Amino acid sequence: MAIALTFAGCSSTDRPMTTVSPKSDLANWIQSLYIDVTVWDAIILAIVVTAFILAVFVFSSRVGEAAPAATASSDLGLEIVWTLGPALVLLMISVPTIRTIFRSQPAVAPAGALEIKVVAHQWWWEFDYPDGAKASNELHIPVNRPIRLLLESPDVIHSFWVPQLGGKRDVVPGQINELTFVATVPGMYPGQCAEFCGLSHANMRFRTFVDSPDDFAKWDREQLAGPVATPATDxxxxxxxxxxxxxxxxxxxxxxxxxxxxxxxxxxxxxxxxxxxxxxxxxxxxxxxxxxxxxxxxxxxxxxxxxxxxxxxxxxxxxxxxxxx
Ligand code: HEC
Ligand SMILES: [Cu+2]
CATH class of the missing domain: 2.60.40.420 (Cupredoxins -  blue copper proteins)
Structure with a gap:
C-alpha cells in the first residue's frame, strides 16, 4: 500500500511538475543517473543496516560483561578493504555523474538545432525565434528536433525550469547560458522560474508546447503572418x-x-x-x-x-x- 501510494505520486497526468516523468533526452539522462545512484545507495544501505543489526543481536548476549581491553594492533587487510570500498563506491557514482554533466551541456549546438532566445523578465518570459517569430509565456517547440535555448536576463537572476523536459538552468544578467535538449513526447509541459527573483517570483510560470512538426510549422507560420485583421463586422x-x-x-x-x-x-x-x-x-x-x-x-x-x-x-x-x- 505504502509503495503504491509512493509511486502514485510519480504519475505525470495530474502532477505536471513531476521530476520523475522524463519527456526529453536530457530528462532521461538525469532520470537514469538518479536511478543508478539510488540503486548503489540502496545496496550500501542494505549492507550497513545488516551489519548493524547483526552486531546488535550477536553482541547483545554479552550485556553485563566487562568491556574488552582496547588494543592498538591494526589489520592491514581490513584497512585496505575499508579504504578501497568507499573509494570504489564514490567512483561508481562520480563517473556517471560527471559524464551526465558534460553530456547535458554540449559546447556547440547539435546539427539542425532550433535556436530560440529566451529572455527572462521580472516576471514573465519572452521567446524569440530565429525566423522572427515571437512568443510570450508560451513556448512552442517541435518534437524530436534538437532545441538550443539561449537564456538571457535584462534584470536579475532567474532560472528556466520545465521539470519534465530536464533540469534547471540559471538565467544570469550579462551572460548567455544555454540549454540543449530534444523533446521526445508531444504535449504541454508547465514550467516555472526556479530562482527567487522578487515579489512575483512564484507567479513567473510558463507553458511549453511540444508540437508535432506539422503543428509547429503551422504555429510558426501564423506568428510570422502578423496580426489577424479585426473583421469590420466585429x-x-x-x-x-x-x-x-x-x-x-x-x-x-x-x-x-x-x-x-x-x-x-x-x-x-x-x-x-x-x-x-x-x-x-x-x-x-x-x-x-x-x-x-x-x-x-x-x-x-x-x-x-x-x-x-x-x-x-x-x-x-x-x-x-x-x-x-
Ligand atoms: C508601463 C508599461 C505597461 C503599460 C502602460 C501597459 N502594460 Fe500591459 N504589461 C506590462 C508588463 C510588464 C506585463 C507583464 C506582466 C507580468 O506578467 O508580470 C504586461 C502584461 C500585459 C498582458 C498579459 C500578456 C500576456 O501574454 O500574459 C496584457 C493582456 C496587457 N499587459 C495588456 C495591457 C493593456 C490593454 C494596456 C493598456 C490599457 C497595458 N497592458 C498597459 C506593461 C505595461
Ligand atoms: Cu524567479
Missing part, C-alpha cells in the same frame, strides 16, 4: 482597436503594425494564448478585464500600471485583444 473589437491605439498601452506593448512598445509582452497574437500574465490566469475575457483594471492585485509587483477605463471601453479593448489570434 464592432466591439474594432472599437477596442481604437481604444488601444489611443491609450498608454502602446508605450509598453507591441502589436505588429499598431504599436512598438517593448516593456511588456508582445500582444500581436495574444488571443491565441491559453493563459495570461505568465500562466497565472486562464486567458478569458473576464480575466483580461480584471488584469487591465488592477494587475498588482493579481500579481504583486507586476510592472504594469492599473488603467482605469470606463466599462464600455474596457469591454471593447478586451474584445480586441481576444480577437488577436
Amino acid at each position: 464592432q466591439l473589437a474594432s472599437d477596442g482597436a481604437k481604444v488601444f491605439a489611443d491609450s498608454p498601452c502602446t508605450t509598453c506593448h507591441m502589436i505588429q503594425g499598431v504599436s512598438k512598445g517593448y516593456i511588456g509582452p508582445d500582444l500581436t497574437h495574444f488571443g491565441g494564448r491559453t493563459t495570461l500574465a505568465a500562466g497565472v490566469l486562464q486567458n478569458t475575457p473576464a480575466n483580461v478585464a480584471k488584469w487591465i483594471e488592477n494587475p498588482q492585485e493579481i500579481k504583486p509587483g507586476a510592472n504594469m500600471p492599473p488603467l482605469l477605463l470606463p466599462g464600455p471601453k474596457l469591454n471593447a479593448l478586451v474584445a480586441y485583444l481576444e480577437s488577436l489570434k
Whole structure:
C-alpha cells in the first residue's frame, strides 16, 4: 500500500511538475543517473543496516560483561578493504555523474538545432525565434528536433525550469547560458522560474508546447503572418482597436503594425494564448478585464500600471485583444 501510494505520486497526468516523468533526452539522462545512484545507495544501505543489526543481536548476549581491553594492533587487510570500498563506491557514482554533466551541456549546438532566445523578465518570459517569430509565456517547440535555448536576463537572476523536459538552468544578467535538449513526447509541459527573483517570483510560470512538426510549422507560420485583421463586422473589437491605439498601452506593448512598445509582452497574437500574465490566469475575457483594471492585485509587483477605463471601453479593448489570434 505504502509503495503504491509512493509511486502514485510519480504519475505525470495530474502532477505536471513531476521530476520523475522524463519527456526529453536530457530528462532521461538525469532520470537514469538518479536511478543508478539510488540503486548503489540502496545496496550500501542494505549492507550497513545488516551489519548493524547483526552486531546488535550477536553482541547483545554479552550485556553485563566487562568491556574488552582496547588494543592498538591494526589489520592491514581490513584497512585496505575499508579504504578501497568507499573509494570504489564514490567512483561508481562520480563517473556517471560527471559524464551526465558534460553530456547535458554540449559546447556547440547539435546539427539542425532550433535556436530560440529566451529572455527572462521580472516576471514573465519572452521567446524569440530565429525566423522572427515571437512568443510570450508560451513556448512552442517541435518534437524530436534538437532545441538550443539561449537564456538571457535584462534584470536579475532567474532560472528556466520545465521539470519534465530536464533540469534547471540559471538565467544570469550579462551572460548567455544555454540549454540543449530534444523533446521526445508531444504535449504541454508547465514550467516555472526556479530562482527567487522578487515579489512575483512564484507567479513567473510558463507553458511549453511540444508540437508535432506539422503543428509547429503551422504555429510558426501564423506568428510570422502578423496580426489577424479585426473583421469590420466585429464592432466591439474594432472599437477596442481604437481604444488601444489611443491609450498608454502602446508605450509598453507591441502589436505588429499598431504599436512598438517593448516593456511588456508582445500582444500581436495574444488571443491565441491559453493563459495570461505568465500562466497565472486562464486567458478569458473576464480575466483580461480584471488584469487591465488592477494587475498588482493579481500579481504583486507586476510592472504594469492599473488603467482605469470606463466599462464600455474596457469591454471593447478586451474584445480586441481576444480577437488577436
Ligand atoms: C508601463 C508599461 C505597461 C503599460 C502602460 C501597459 N502594460 Fe500591459 N504589461 C506590462 C508588463 C510588464 C506585463 C507583464 C506582466 C507580468 O506578467 O508580470 C504586461 C502584461 C500585459 C498582458 C498579459 C500578456 C500576456 O501574454 O500574459 C496584457 C493582456 C496587457 N499587459 C495588456 C495591457 C493593456 C490593454 C494596456 C493598456 C490599457 C497595458 N497592458 C498597459 C506593461 C505595461
Ligand atoms: Cu524567479
